Amino acid sequence: MIPEASSIAGHVDIIFWSLVGLSVIIMAIVGALVLTFAIRYREGTKAYRGPLPEIMSREFEISWTASTLFVALFIFWWAASSQIPQFIIPKKALEIHVVAKQWMWKVQHPDGVREINALHVPLGKSVKLVMTSQDVIHSFGVPAFRIKQDVLPGRYTSTWFKATELGDFHLFCMEYCGTDHSRMLGTIVVMKPADYARWLATQPHHEDLAGEGARLFTALGCSGCHGPSARVPAPSLVGLYGREVALADGDTVTADEDYLRTSIMRPEAQVTAGYQPVMPAYQGVASEEQVVALIAYIKSMKAGRSQMR
Amino acid sequence: MTDALRDDDVGLLARRPAERSYLTAGTTLWSWLSTTDHKRIAILYAIGITFFFFVGSAAMAVIRLELFTPQGDVVSADTYNRLFTLHGVVMVWFFLIPSIPATLGNFLLPIMIGAEDVAFPRLNLMSWYLYLIGGSITILALLLGGVDTGWTFYTPFSTLYSNSYVMIAAMGVFVVGFSSIATGVNFITTIHMLRCKGMTWMRLPLFVWAMYTVSLVLVLATPVLAMTMLLIIAERLFDFPIFDPRTGGDPVLFQHLFWFYSHPAVYIMILPAFGVVSEIITCEARRRVFGYQFMVYAMVVIAVIGFLVWGHHMFVAGQSPFASMVFSFLSFVIAVPSAIKVFNWTGTLYRGTIRFSAPMLYALGFLGLFTLGGLTGLFLASIPVDVHLTDTYFVVAHFHYIMVGGSVSAFFAGLHFWWPKITGRLYSESFARFAAIILFFGFNFTFFPQFIMGYLGMPRRYHEYPPEFQVWNVMSSTGAVVLGIGYLMPLFYLAYSLLHGDRAPANPHGATGLEWSIPSPPPKHNFEQPPVVFTEPYAYHGWKKAPGGAIATRQDQHEEEGG
Numbered sequence: 005m006i007p008e009a010s011s012i013a014g015h016v017d018i019i020f021w022s023l024v025g026l027s028v029i030i031m032a033i034v035g036a037l038v039l040t041f042a043i044r045y046r047e048g049t050k051a052y053r054g055p056l057p058e059i060m061s062r063e064f065e066i067s068w069t070a071s072t073l074f075v076a077l078f079i080f081w082w083a084a085s086s087q088i089p090q091f092i093i094p095k096k097a098l099e100i101h102v103v104a105k106q107w108m109w110k111v112q113h114p115d116g117v118r119e120i121n122a123l124h125v126p127l128g129k130s131v132k133l134v135m136t137s138q139d140v141i142h143s144f145g146v147p148a149f150r151i152k153q154d155v156l157p158g159r160y161t162s163t164w165f166k167a168t169e170l171g172d173f174h175l176f177c178m179e180y181c182g183t184d185h186s187r188m189l190g191t192i193v194v195m196k197p198a199d200y201a202r203w204l205a206t207q208p209h210h211e212d213l214a215g216e217g218a219r220l221f222t223a224l225g226c227s228g229c230h231g232p233s234a235r236v237p238a239p240s241l242v243g244l245y246g247r248e249v250a251l252a253d254g255d256t257v258t259a260d261e262d263y264l265r266t267s268i269m270r271p272e273a274q275v276t277a278g279y280q281p282v283m284p285a286y287q288g289v290a291s292e293e294q295v296v297a298l299i300a301y302i303k304s305m306k307a308g309r310s311q312m313r
Numbered sequence: 314m315t316d317a318l319r320d321d322d323v324g325l326l327a328r329r330p331a332e333r334s335y336l337t338a339g340t341t342l343w344s345w346l347s348t349t350d351h352k353r354i355a356i357l358y359a360i361g362i363t364f365f366f367f368v369g370s371a372a373m374a375v376i377r378l379e380l381f382t383p384q385g386d387v388v389s390a391d392t393y394n395r396l397f398t399l400h401g402v403v404m405v406w407f408f409l410i411p412s413i414p415a416t417l418g419n420f421l422l423p424i425m426i427g428a429e430d431v432a433f434p435r436l437n438l439m440s441w442y443l444y445l446i447g448g449s450i451t452i453l454a455l456l457l458g459g460v461d462t463g464w465t466f467y468t469p470f471s472t473l474y475s476n477s478y479v480m481i482a483a484m485g486v487f488v489v490g491f492s493s494i495a496t497g498v499n500f501i502t503t504i505h506m507l508r509c510k511g512m513t514w515m516r517l518p519l520f521v522w523a524m525y526t527v528s529l530v531l532v533l534a535t536p537v538l539a540m541t542m543l544l545i546i547a548e549r550l551f552d553f554p555i556f557d558p559r560t561g562g563d564p565v566l567f568q569h570l571f572w573f574y575s576h577p578a579v580y581i582m583i584l585p586a587f588g589v590v591s592e593i594i595t596c597e598a599r600r601r602v603f604g605y606q607f608m609v610y611a612m613v614v615i616a617v618i619g620f621l622v623w624g625h626h627m628f629v630a631g632q633s634p635f636a637s638m639v640f641s642f643l644s645f646v647i648a649v650p651s652a653i654k655v656f657n658w659t660g661t662l663y664r665g666t667i668r669f670s671a672p673m674l675y676a677l678g679f680l681g682l683f684t685l686g687g688l689t690g691l692f693l694a695s696i697p698v699d700v701h702l703t704d705t706y707f708v709v710a711h712f713h714y715i716m717v718g719g720s721v722s723a724f725f726a727g728l729h730f731w732w733p734k735i736t737g738r739l740y741s742e743s744f745a746r747f748a749a750i751i752l753f754f755g756f757n758f759t760f761f762p763q764f765i766m767g768y769l770g771m772p773r774r775y776h777e778y779p780p781e782f783q784v785w786n787v788m789s790s791t792g793a794v795v796l797g798i799g800y801l802m803p804l805f806y807l808a809y810s811l812l813h814g815d816r817a818p819a820n821p822h823g824a825t826g827l828e829w830s831i832p833s834p835p836p837k838h839n840f841e842q843p844p845v846v847f848t849e850p851y852a853y854h855g856w857k858k859a860p861g862g863a864i865a866t867r868q869d870q871h872e873e874e875g876g
Contacts, residue, residue, distance in 0.1 A: 006769045016697045020768070023698065027688040034659055034684055038677065041662035045598070046669070053664045053854075064660070065607045065653070072652040076645040076691070083695030084638050090697065091634040106474070140470040141564060143629065143704060147770025150701040154630045156565065157469060158558020161631045174779065176772045178629075178704040180463050182470060183390050186775035273561055287559050 009169035009194065010149035015086050017150075023079070090151075093164045097132035098125070101213070101296045104155040105138035106181055107188040112296055116210035121190040123175065125167055126200035132164045134261060138292050143179035146192055154179055158269075160261045167194040217301025220294050224286070238283070239276045245303040250277040264299045334737065338837040349434035350837060355420035355735075357441050358411055361448060365407035368452075370800065372400040377759075377790040385777045393776040394461040395477065401464025402482060406489050407448050409720055410578065413585035414531075415444070415496055417727045418524045420735060422500060424828040424835060425518050427509025427844040432502035440495035447489030454481035463774060465575070466541075468556035468567040472548040480546050487542040490535045493581075497531030500524050509827075511846035515609075518826055518850045519602060522609050523588025526616040530577045530584070534620070538574035541567065568630055572623035580619040582716050584612060586683070586723030587654055590676045593730050594658050596824040597673035598665030599853045604657045611650035611657075618647045628699045637696055644694035651687050655680065670822070671745030675726030678753040682718025686711060689764065707767025710760045718756050725752065725803065732807065733817030737834040740810040744802065752799030758792025825852055 008014050044051050100123065101112040111119040125131050135144055137157040145152040146165070153163035175190035195203060210216060221227050229238035244259050252275040257263050266273050268290060271283035290298065335352045339345075345353060376396050379387040388396065423431050431437050454460055460482040462471040471479050504517070504525050517525075544567075547553040554560035556567045587608075595602045602608060624632060624640030658680055667673070689711040693699045702708060729749075733739055766785035771778060778786070820829040827844055828835075 012697070016701055019695055020692065020698050020701070023688075023692050023695065026691075027685070030688060031681075031684060034655060035681065037659045038662060038680065041659070041665070042667055042669075042677075045662060045665045046667050051664070053666060056664065060660070060663075061604070065604050065657075068656050069607075069649060069653055072649045073646075076648050079691060079695060080642050080645040083697055084641055087634075087637075087696040087700075090700075140474050141467060141630075145704065145770075145772065147701065147705075150697070152629045152700050152703065156558070156631055158562075158564070159631070174770065176770065178772050180394075180465075180467070180470075180774040182461070182474060183394065185394070186385070186390065186772075186777045189779075269559075270561060 007148045007169055007171070007173070008150075009167055009171070009173055010146075010151065011166040011168055012090060013148070013150045013168075019079075019083055019086065026075070026079075090163075093132050093162060094130040097130035097164055099132045099134060100125075101293075102133050102135040102144060102155065103138060103292045103296065104135065104142040104144070104177070104188075106140065107177070107184040109144075109175065109177075109188070109190045110293065112213060112293060113204070114213055114300070115204065116212045116216065117204055117207040118210065121175075122193060123190065124193045124195060124200060124203055126197040127167055127170055127194050129197065130164055130166045132162060134160050134162050134296075136160050136265070136292055136296075140181045141179050142177045142181050142188065145176045145178035146173055147176070148173040149192070152178055160265060167192075170194050170196065213297050213300035214304040215301075217297035217299070217304075220290075220298055221301055224290060224294070224298075226298070229283070236282075237279060239279055241302050242305045244305070249274075251275060252277050252279070252281075261299055264302055265295055268295055268298060333837060334832070334834040335837045336737070336834050347438075349430070349438050351419050351423050351431050351434065351437060352735075352835060354437050354441050355416050355418075358415040358419060358444065361441070361444060362408050362412050362416065365403050365448065366800075368455075369400050369403040369408055370797070372396045372403070373793070374797065376400065377793040379776065380778070380786045381790045383778050383780045383783050383786075390776045391461060392459075394463075394774070395459030397774060398460045398463050398482075399455055402451060402460070402486065404716075405464055405578070405582075406486055407444075407451065409582045409716055410493060411444060411496075412582075412720065412724045413589060413727060414500070414524060414527055414581075415440075415492075417520075417589065417724075417731060418500065418527075418585065419496070421731065421828055422521060422524050423503060423507065424831065424839050425521050425826060426504060426507060426512050427827050427840065427846065428503060428507035429838050429840070431499045432506055433499050436495050436499055440492040440499070443492035443495065444489055447485045447487075447492065449485075450488060451482055451485030454478040454485060457481065465571060466545060466567075467571075468545070468548070468564045469558065469562075472545055472556055480549055483542040483545050487539050487546075490539045490542075493531045493535045497528035497535070500528040501532065504528075509844050509846060515606065516846055516849055518588075519591035519605070519608055519612075520588035522612055523584050523586075523591075526612045527581055527584040530581050530616050530619065534574045534577040534581070537570060538578075541570040541574065544570070565627070565630055565632065568627055569623070572626045573620075576623040576626065577619045579712070579715065580615055582720045583683075584616065586679065586720045587612060589723045589727035589730070590658065590679050592824075592826070593672045593676040593726050594661050594680075595851045595853065596730075596822055597668045597670055597676070598662050599667075600661050600663075600665035601849075601851045601853060602657065603660035603663070604653075605849070605851070607653055608657055611653045614650045615647060618643060618650075622647055625694055625699070626703075628696050629703055641694055641696050645691070648687065648691060648694070655684050655687070669746070670729075671740075671742055671749050672726045672730035672822075674746055674749035675722050675729060675752070678749060678756075679719055679722040679726060682714050682722060682753070682756060686714030686719055689714065702767055704773050705767035706763040706771045706773060709773055710763035710767060713760045713763075718760070722752065722756075725749070728803070728807075730822070731828070732810070733821045734828055734833045734835070736811060736814075737817050738810045738814035739817050739821065740814055741806050744806040748799055748802035748806070751795060751802065755792055755795030755797070755799045759789050759796045760792070762786075762788040762792070825850060 008017055099114055103110040109121050111123050135155040137155045142155040143152055144155055149165045151163055151165050153161050171194055173192040175192050177185055177188035228234060229236040230241050247259050248256050249259050250256050269287045270285050272281050275281045335350055379393055457478050459477055460479055461477045462475050462479055544555050548555050554562045556562045556564045558564060591602055622640055622644045624636050625644045628637050692702060729745055762785040766782050771782045817833040819832050831839060
């Protein structure tokens with residue numbers, strides 16, 4: 005059997021096995037009726053074959069229509085409402101960035117540790133995955149956790165889990181992505197928090213994500229316009245993350261990770277109100293991993309109190 | 314099969330019809346290729362879909378052989394990807410979608426409503442040529458080296474990354490779509506305009522209702538597919554920025570467009586099966602269809618709601634949670650009319666006089682497989698369960714239960730049921746029953762293990778897989794051998810019946826319906842004079858539906874308790 009290794013796995017399985025139970029019951033009813041009728045009313049038996057009893061017409065139709073509808077709506081309500089917590093990602097979750105490409109998984113931990121085709125996570129801690137693809141659509145699926153989320157090029161998708169069992173679990177690419185789709189595998193290693201901390205410490209450390217982003221911010225030329233001493237009129241990035249941004253076309257967007265990514269890759273797509281669209285596109289210049297680091301840096305530019313509303 | 318055909322009918326010699334059967338009215342190849350007779354076009358389509366069925370099955374055979382072991386040791390990964398794409402494209406567009414409507418539908422629909430032909434006979438022939446052209450283009454893509462996108466053509470893989478013959482295959486699908494549209498337009502017009510006197514809407518056989526609803530879906534959904542295929546070609550060929558995220562396009566837009574067609578396409582495949590099975594169960598149980606009107610409404614409701622559930626293919630694709638909720642809700646709603654149909658078929662058996670002929674065995678097999686296929690649909694409509702099961706073998710098993718266990722079983726049921734009418738020959742009943750049973754078990758052996766391995770997490774479209782899934786894959790591949798035998802058997806005994814089968818009488822099943830009132834095989838223009846209909850369909854016994862306990866005498870009830 006497949007382990008129930010995440011906080012939601014048990015809930016999913018309860019619905020799954022209830023549906024199995026329902027299916028068995030309905031199959032048994034239909035099967036028993038068909039079999040009984042088939043034997044009782046086979047050609048040549050003396051069973052009574054007159055008109056149907058009065059009750060067997062509209063009343064039957066209406067009652068089984070109503071009861072199927074009731075059962076269907078009940079399952080919908082149950083399944084949909086138990087999915088709602090999965091839609092809401094815990095605020096304090098450990099944020100891991102995943103970049104998928106043909107045919108590997110690249111993982112960036114917040115403190116700069118990187119992995120390929122593996123993801124080490126601590127037991128019992130919520131982990132948020134922020135994912136994007138460098139090429140085609142992939143899908144991050146961990147059957148033992150009962151989670152799956154398509155990983156799209158050009159935007160971030162997220163999901164989260166809380167591992168509840170120690171061990172190694174399969175990570176599959178679940179959306180067909182070309183030649184080596186079936187080799188785009190990985191391992192999720194769930195460790196005790198202490199072991200995880202020890203493991204992190206032994207990994208070759210790059211700078212943490214925000215630090216790497218700060219370096220890239222200069223290296224890629226961003227600071228020339230967005231830096232504190234820039235002469236060019238460019239929107240300030242301090243405290244930008246999470247804020248509402250008014251756009252030149254009159255629209256307003258929340259400066260989330262998707263917005264920041266688009267604004268780096270294709271700045272002409274969403275121009276901030278009051279600024280000229282002069283920023284060069286970084287599509288093809290900055291890699292997805294670099295963009296992840298840049299966003300981490302932008303997120304770290306907290307506004308000083310004086311600038312707060 | 315020439316004049317001897319009619320001379321056999323010794324008793325009818327005196328009043329033998331002046332007209333030759335459609336099969337012998339013109340024997341040259343050209344008389345077939347230029348025919349506008351709906352019955353001949355049905356035969357032309359039947360030849361086409363049989364060819365494609367075996368092309369698709371051959372691909373499946375290699376796939377199942379490959380999956381026998383976890384390693385990719387039979388074909389390369391690229392070949393494997395091309396094989397499952399071929400299997401999907403061919404089976405969906407060149408076998409399943411035209412299967413029942415274009416063969417049985419073309420043949421029977423005009424006769425069932427008492428018409429001489431469809432409303433637009435030339436358009437009908439054109440639709441076959443479009444099918445032929447679309448099929449040839451697709452075969453060309455195959456011969457050049459195949460396509461590796463999967464039948465779903467997901468972008469941006471198909472538009473920017475695939476190094477295979479995507480454009481040619483998309484063109485083939487584009488063209489064959491128009492043959493579907495032509496058939497749909499033709500059927501809708503025929504049913505509206507050409508019903509004979511007395512053939513009111515509520516007297517239409519359920520098969521005709523099925524053809525009517527499926528035609529509506531064909532006409533309304535297929536243009537979206539055509540458009541989507543053109544967009545793929547435009548992006549691939551001219552770099553039109555539509556789905557490419559680097560230029561501001563949206564790859565998920567493709568999925569919306571594709572499933573807006575392809576989910577209704579599931580109903581395009583299953584609605585005709587409903588029609589076939591309804592005809593057969595009522596005839597072989599000698600009982601009026603239980604709840605005729607509810608059967609009709611259920612099909613109409615399925616056709617309508619079928620357009621509104623496409624988003625349940627995209628619960629993990631990054632669509633809004635609110636959209637997912639709505640699509641989940643509607644997917645549960647559509648389970649209701651499907652359940653109504655299952656209950657009504659079961660109810661039709663009650664107090665019937667059931668014969669276990671080969672078509673009936675196929676139809677009962679359909680009933681079981683469709684019910685299980687439908688129930689597993691509830692799993693995939695439940696968002697949290699779908700998140701776990703989507704893109705695993707559970708989905709593969711689910712849609713094969715609907716499309717193969719359902720549609721193909723129904724197609725075989727209908728093929729056997731109307732074979733005497735179409736060909737004028739009787740097949741070997743015992744071989745046919747045996748094949749029906751083999752098919753049922755072979756199907757379950759093949760696909761039931763896939764539910765289990767899907768739940769355990771085995772992903773779709775995997776050339777290699779972790780060894781813990783091998784036991785289920787071995788079961789599935791072994792079952793496929795049995796299934797293959799079940800499919801090959803009819804090819805032989807039906808072909809044999811063409812040459813050596815007994816001549817079929819006009820109405821071998823003792824069925825109601827206008828198609829059984831004319832000779833087998835039917836004369837070129839179907840009816841000597843326009844028929845007139847006086848009764849509701851399925852008058853297999855005297856009393857109408859549920860007239861109340863008053864008619865059942867005490868004596869009857871006593872007998873019932875005793876027997």
